[in-house]
Amino acid sequence: MTASAPAYPYTPETGGTAARLYHAEYGSRMPYVDLTAPRPEAKSYPEAEAIALPYPPRASAGFRAETPDGLGDLLALTYGVTRIDWSGGGVRAGRPLPSGGAAYPGELYLAAGFGLCHYLPSAHALERLERADARRRIAEALEAQPVERTELILLLTSRHEANLPAFGGFGHKMQALDTGVMAGQALSLIEAAGAELRVHTRFDEARLNEILGLDPRAESVRAVITAGRGRDEPIAVPAFSTDPGASHAGLPRRIMSRHTAADGFEAVSVPLPRVQEILDAAAGEIPSDIRAGHGTEFASLDLYCVANRVDGLEPACYRRSPTTGALGRVRETVDPRTLFPCGGDGELAGFQAACALLIVGDYEHGYRVHGDRWYRMLNLQAGILAQRIGLAATGAGLGSMLRCDYQVKVADRLIHASPGRTVLVAVLIGLEHGVGRPGHRLLLGGYGS
Numbered sequence: 001m002t003a004s005a006p007a008y009p010y011t012p013e014t015g016g017t018a019a020r021l022y023h024a025e026y027g028s029r030m031p032y033v034d035l036t037a038p039r040p041e042a043k044s045y046p047e048a049e050a051i052a053l054p055y056p057p058r059a060s061a062g063f064r065a066e067t068p069d070g071l072g073d074l075l076a077l078t079y080g081v082t083r084i085d086w087s088g089g090g091v092r093a094g095r096p097l098p099s100g101g102a103a104y105p106g107e108l109y110l111a112a113g114f115g116l117c118h119y120l121p122s123a124h125a126l127e128r129l130e131r132a133d134a135r136r137r138i139a140e141a142l143e144a145q146p147v148e149r150t151e152l153i154l155l156l157t158s159r160h161e162a163n164l165p166a167f168g169g170f171g172h173k174m175q176a177l178d179t180g181v182m183a184g185q186a187l188s189l190i191e192a193a194g195a196e197l198r199v200h201t202r203f204d205e206a207r208l209n210e211i212l213g214l215d216p217r218a219e220s221v222r223a224v225i226t227a228g229r230g231r232d233e234p235i236a237v238p239a240f241s242t243d244p245g246a247s248h249a250g251l252p253r254r255i256m257s258r259h260t261a262a263d264g265f266e267a268v269s270v271p272l273p274r275v276q277e278i279l280d281a282a283a284g285e286i287p288s289d290i291r292a293g294h295g296t297e298f299a300s301l302d303l304y305c306v307a308n309r310v311d312g313l314e315p316a317c318y319r320r321s322p323t324t325g326a327l328g329r330v331r332e333t334v335d336p337r338t339l340f341p342c343g344g345d346g347e348l349a350g351f352q353a354a355c356a357l358l359i360v361g362d363y364e365h366g367y368r369v370h371g372d373r374w375y376r377m378l379n380l381q382a383g384i385l386a387q388r389i390g391l392a393a394t395g396a397g398l399g400s401m402l403r404c405d406y407q408v409k410v411a412d413r414l415i416h417a418s419p420g421r422t423v424l425v426a427v428l429i430g431l432e433h434g435v436g437r438p439g440h441r442l443l444l445g446g447y448g449s
């Protein structure tokens, strides 16, 4: 930080009051979602220099930030257009990661030695906004120091017009979860490429918006990822391997196979070790600047499993111990079948699924340290975990489905957590019905083929 830079939290703060009001009014329940609401055109910079990236990108875990070509695979797997889905008589572009209402309010920008660019997923191209190296200016706007030598900086933004028409006020919470999902995807890929990295949530947003030339009333920076040097070649993965590194190497394949289990689940049991494996993958440390000061313990998220058809677990709600990973039954709780509203899609999906994994966090303790910004920080972390769950489920041969339409009060009674802790998002897991949705993969090279 420079001496003249404003101090964290940089923006006017109400110490959590504004966030509390927002949550009570909009964020604590998913409203009726208008999926026919108008969608904006994809964001693009027609005046900018367009740099085509190598096509088809390889489904590989590796990147080199010296040239645009070295980043094509990473960008495609993080946020590209990776498949074409035909369903319900319609067709749409499929992406490598989920987004609430398939709205994809996020945009992906990057800073590297060759300049500052916007990624255009539909064309798999970079739009160069500036040739100058902006990395230092961006790093100066961050509260925490980036990794030792930052080769690449990813900037994740959210655009209001992409999801507020469909979700109303709830769209702001969705944006925070979506940013987390995107950050989780990038994080998994950069880790798999062997690079050091850090997710930043504490930064001078106004300065970063200015660097990107954004009007914050329309679009704003929500997360920054700084990364060191990555491997540029895919790691060889034996078909069956006990090498712990192999699960990282297989990540591109999992990303290419992941999709929401839109055709539902087979109403059959899944073995407990599969569920535990997924929870363990989600619970790994997030390399980030998120700390709740004196209340570090409150900054961490908790994972719960509402078992429905899990071999070895009676139907009930269980909490994963952060220290041992064991699932302990939550006592004196409500009927888990009431998690989703009666008669809705969620109830049917929940009935078929093997279990609902609940991601739980604490708003109140974080407001004391980070103020209103904590609302986004917490949901961003939840998004990271949700994305890890989706990828781990795919790796375990299971389907997944993120859901925000659970009954918050019921969910909070179910988990029976200490005051302040609440369910942030739910992920249904189970054996996917049929063979899953038909999809045509657009990434043909390397491990995706």
Ligand SMILES: Cc1cc2nc3c(=O)[nH]c(=O)nc-3n(C[C@H](O)[C@H](O)[C@H](O)COP(=O)(O)O)c2cc1C
Pocket: 094, 095, 096, 097, 098, 099, 100, 101, 102, 174, 177, 178, 181, 258, 259, 260, 261, 401, 402, 403, 404, 405, 425
């Ligand atoms: C934060 C978040 C919340 C979501 N909530 C729901 C939900 O409540 N109900 C639902 O059916 N799908 C939900 N989804 C899944 C999206 O509808 C799905 O990701 C999107 O249609 C894209 O399809 P794909 O995941 O198959 O690529 C959610 C996804 C995200 C990221």
